[in-house]
Amino acid sequence: MRKRVILLIFLVFFVCINGAWGWGKELEVKVNLNKAKEAVFSSSGGLKIEIGKRYFSVPSSYPVHFREKGGKVEWEEENILSSEVYIYPKGKEPILWGKRPYRGSFIVKASSDGILVINQLPVEDYIKGTMKLELSPAWPVEALKAQIIVSRTYALKNLRRHEEEGFNFCATDHCQRYGGINAEDPVTNRLVEETKGLVLTYQNELASAVFHSESGGFTESALDVWGREVPYLVEVASPWEGNAPHSSWRVEFTKEELEESLREARLIQGEILDIRLSSSSEGRVEEVEVITTDGEFSFPASRFREAIGWEKLPSTFFAMKKEEKEQKVRKETFPSSSSSLSSSSFDYDEWMEKDWDLDDIINFLKMREEERNQKKGISPPPRIVVEEEVVSQGTAFIFEGKGYGHGVGLSQWGAKGMAEEGFSYEEILSHYFPGCRIERTTFK
Numbered sequence: 001m002r003k004r005v006i007l008l009i010f011l012v013f014f015v016c017i018n019g020a021w022g023w024g025k026e027l028e029v030k031v032n033l034n035k036a037k038e039a040v041f042s043s044s045g046g047l048k049i050e051i052g053k054r055y056f057s058v059p060s061s062y063p064v065h066f067r068e069k070g071g072k073v074e075w076e077e078e079n080i081l082s083s084e085v086y087i088y089p090k091g092k093e094p095i096l097w098g099k100r101p102y103r104g105s106f107i108v109k110a111s112s113d114g115i116l117v118i119n120q121l122p123v124e125d126y127i128k129g130t131m132k133l134e135l136s137p138a139w140p141v142e143a144l145k146a147q148i149i150v151s152r153t154y155a156l157k158n159l160r161r162h163e164e165e166g167f168n169f170c171a172t173d174h175c176q177r178y179g180g181i182n183a184e185d186p187v188t189n190r191l192v193e194e195t196k197g198l199v200l201t202y203q204n205e206l207a208s209a210v211f212h213s214e215s216g217g218f219t220e221s222a223l224d225v226w227g228r229e230v231p232y233l234v235e236v237a238s239p240w241e242g243n244a245p246h247s248s249w250r251v252e253f254t255k256e257e258l259e260e261s262l263r264e265a266r267l268i269q270g271e272i273l274d275i276r277l278s279s280s281s282e283g284r285v286e287e288v289e290v291i292t293t294d295g296e297f298s299f300p301a302s303r304f305r306e307a308i309g310w311e312k313l314p315s316t317f318f319a320m321k322k323e324e325k326e327q328k329v330r331k332e333t334f335p336s337s338s339s340s341l342s343s344s345s346f347d348y349d350e351w352m353e354k355d356w357d358l359d360d361i362i363n364f365l366k367m368r369e370e371e372r373n374q375k376k377g378i379s380p381p382p383r384i385v386v387e388e389e390v391v392s393q394g395t396a397f398i399f400e401g402k403g404y405g406h407g408v409g410l411s412q413w414g415a416k417g418m419a420e421e422g423f424s425y426e427e428i429l430s431h432y433f434p435g436c437r438i439e440r441t442t443f444k
């Protein structure tokens with residue numbers, strides 16, 4: 001009995017150590033690339049396929065097809081149905097999913113209305129396949145290293161994000177964008193290897209290493225954006241972003257567009273009468289108050305940005321103005337011929353008394369011409385009267401701001417600017433994550 005308890009304690013200890021960030025063998029992650037109706041795989045080195053406890057060898061460059069059939073995965077070439085299929089490369093050549101190469105192996109899994117295409121690979125290879133989708137490999141090395149450590153930490157911290165769906169990460173911005181070997185670069189691959197296992201920690205635990213593209217000059221605290229206080233996700237200055245692509249931006253929405261988005265997100269009811277902003281001393285909007293025909297509605301600026309669309313409203317670092325939009329419309333009318341000059345008398349005396357300017361000379365000559373034509377029986381062309389009418393286009397809300405992203409944690413463009421000024425990746429990370437340490441996990 002005692003032995004069993006000791007064994008149990010040992011097992012628990014072992015699981016804890018491995019379950020934290022000191023595993024014995026290199027950790028593999030499952031990345032869901034897509035939900036599809038069908039998928040094709042091949043490899044120039046050939047494939048090994050495991051389906052329903054049977055094993056198959058597929059020759060070099062021979063494509064295998066899988067599709068969804070009655071809630072299962074069907075291997076078309078062999079007519080075998082199963083809920084899951086495992087696909088491994090025979091040699092060192094990567095697997096092609098369609099035409100795109102991926103490291104590691106694949107799992108094709110039946111899901112409610114299609115098949116999931118899941119790429120399973122070591123976490124370090126996964127990080128390599130996120131890099132070119134985050135940054136340019138031409139950026140300074142220290143900024144790239146900072147991003148790699150942040151991406152690795154973020155991945156390890158969020159391993160259980162899609163646990164219920166049977167994988168670790170999706171391949172979109174929700175987790176991190178991942179593109180397999182096509183998203184790798186020799187430079188970033190080398191840096192991933194150089195920094196292998198380095199992660200950001202706070203009080204011996206993995207930090208929440210969040211990042212964004214541009215802060216606009218000041219990062220944002222987790223408390224202001226997500227309502228959750230995190231000691232190292234606080235507002236810091238980021239004055240190195242002058243060359244960033246969104247260092248200033250301007251977007252415009254009609255009242256109706258805002259109403260639709262905010263109503264859909266259940267943030268407001270009624271029609272918008274006005275919008276008021278409460279901002280921090282640096283100018284980042286913290287709270288948005290919308291006054292409508294149904295009352296007043298207040299919510300955090302991050303909720304406002306989410307409702308409008310992350311892409312459409314690049315950050316919460318903005319000022320807003322309201323404008324009544326008007327448009328001048330040209331109206332052309334053809335008055336009846338009776339109002340044309342032909343019927344009016346041509347008073348020479350009146351004209352002779354004038355101080356003539358150029359327009360008068362032209363008009364005089366025109367009238368003389370018409371008079372002559374009239375005498376000859378030629379009717380003048382109908383005169384077109386042009387009027388400009390002002391038409392209301394409704395109310396527009398104009399947002400002018402800085403930065404791109406939620407503004408919390410590492411600013412990628414800030415890191416680039418710091419690296420260009422000679423700061424190391426350690427200095428970059430300790431600036432954006434004050435109080436955190438960089439530690440090496442015990443990968444083998």
Ligand SMILES: [Zn+2]
Pocket residue numbers: 161162169170171172174175176
């Ligand atoms: Zn995800």
